[in-house]
Amino acid sequence: RVDRRQRQMCIRDRASGSELVVMRASGVSLIRLAGATAIGGAVFAVLIFVLGDWLVPLSHQTAYDLRTEARYGGQRTAESGLWFREGNRFIHIDKIHGTSGLDTVYEYNFDDNRRIRASMQADSAVYSAGRWQLEGVRKSLMRGNRMTTELSATGIWNVEIDPGLLRLSAVQSESLSSFGLWEYASYLDGHGLDADDYWTEFWRKLTMPLTIIVMSLFAIPFVVGSLRSSGNGQRLFFGIILGIGFFLLNEIVGSSGQVYGLQPWATAMLPTLLVGVVALFWLERVN
Numbered sequence: 001r002v003d004r005r006q007r008q009m010c011i012r013d014r015a016s017g018s019e020l021v022v023m024r025a026s027g028v029s030l031i032r033l034a035g036a037t038a039i040g041g042a043v044f045a046v047l048i049f050v051l052g053d054w055l056v057p058l059s060h061q062t063a064y065d066l067r068t069e070a071r072y073g074g075q076r077t078a079e080s081g082l083w084f085r086e087g088n089r090f091i092h093i094d095k096i097h098g099t100s101g102l103d104t105v106y107e108y109n110f111d112d113n114r115r116i117r118a119s120m121q122a123d124s125a126v127y128s129a130g131r132w133q134l135e136g137v138r139k140s141l142m143r144g145n146r147m148t149t150e151l152s153a154t155g156i157w158n159v160e161i162d163p164g165l166l167r168l169s170a171v172q173s174e175s176l177s178s179f180g181l182w183e184y185a186s187y188l189d190g191h192g193l194d195a196d197d198y199w200t201e202f203w204r205k206l207t208m209p210l211t212i213i214v215m216s217l218f219a220i221p222f223v224v225g226s227l228r229s230s231g232n233g234q235r236l237f238f239g240i241i242l243g244i245g246f247f248l249l250n251e252i253v254g255s256s257g258q259v260y261g262l263q264p265w266a267t268a269m270l271p272t273l274l275v276g277v278v279a280l281f282w283l284e285r286v287n
Contacts (some may be wrong), residue, residue, distance in 0.1 A: 014048050016150040020119055027055070030283060034217055034220060034237075034283060037216050037217060037220055038217060040216065041212050041213040041216030041217070042209070044212060044216075045208070045209035045210075045211075045212035045213055048085055048208065049208060052208065053177050053205060057177040060171070060175040061167070061175070081093055082170065084169075084189050085192075085193055086159060086160060086161075087191065088112070089107060089108070089109050090108045090109075090110070091106070091107050091108075092106040092108075093105055093106075093162070093166070094106075096111065096166055097124075100127035100128070100163045101124065101127075102132075103124055104121075104122070104123060104124070104125075105122045105124075106119070107119065107121075116142065117141070117142050118139065118142065119139070119140045120137065120138070120140075121138045122134040122136055122137045122155070122157070123135055123136030124136065125157060127162065131156060131157065132156070132158075132161075133154065133155075133156065133157075134154060135149070135153065136158050137152045137153070137154065137155040138151055160187070160189070165183070165184065168184040169184065172197050173197055173201045176198075176275040178205045181198050181199075181201055181202035182202055184198055185198035185202060196258050199200075199264035200264040201278070203264050203265045203267070203270075204254075204268045206268075211272045211275075214275050215243075215246070217280075218242070218275060218278070218279040219239070221263065221282045221285075223285060249271045249274070253271050254267055254268070257270075
């Protein structure tokens with residue numbers, strides 16, 4: 001008993017107050033430690049996902065609306081406006097006014113040979129009863145080799161664009177929720193437009209909980225491996241370096257994936273999978 005107590009006291013002294021090392025010396029397996037860490041990481045990941053997918057987009061959108069209201073009187077578009085494409089129709093919106101109003105709308109219709117067949121300009125548009133009501137409409141039609149123009153005070157604008165989609169298009173992809181990214185990316189895909197940026201960001205948001213769990217497991221060797229005898233400052237330094245390295249890896253893989261035509265889900269998950277493999281290998285060595 002005396003030898004056992006002395007051995008335990010020696011372990012505590014060598015551990016320098018590290019409870020995890022004491023638990024390991026007491027017979028707690030590394031698998032149990034990894035499981036407990038993964039559970040804690042999962043709880044933290046759920047919290048971060050909820051905040052990042054609900055609170056952050058809502059706060060960003062509210063701040064964006066307040067800023068544009070103060071600077072531009074509620075206009076929520078960039079200086080060059082917004083461009084959309086639906087089939088052979090190219091749409092330009094000069095300004096978004098309020099939540100369901102547009103100022104100066106242009107539409108250009110082309111045939112399959114990329115020759116313009118018709119154009120339309122409207123002074124304003126209001127979304128009501130599930131459709132756009134145009135005012136001050138000017139239409140130009142190609143009939144043979146002649147261009148004819150029609151003027152009308154009002155008109156109906158049949159497009160798939162709605163106020164919700166307009167709000168999504170006016171915000172950067174990093175500030176959108178998962179559902180907003182999926183909705184806008186699906187719209188772009190449906191009309192043959194490049195949506196890789198939005199799909200990559202969508203999969204990154206879905207992968208984020210797994211990334212947090214993997215990084216939590218990656219931290220275990222710091223306290224039970226060869227770095228356990230290092231000072232807190234040294235371990236903090238290595239942790240910061242690894243965090244920056246993962247961020248750079250994520251950005252490099254994301255950019256390279258678009259260059260080499262990788263699927264967005266693979267581009268988003270590859271850095272996490274690589275870090276997961278390294279974490280498992282490191283845990284095996286420590287064990």
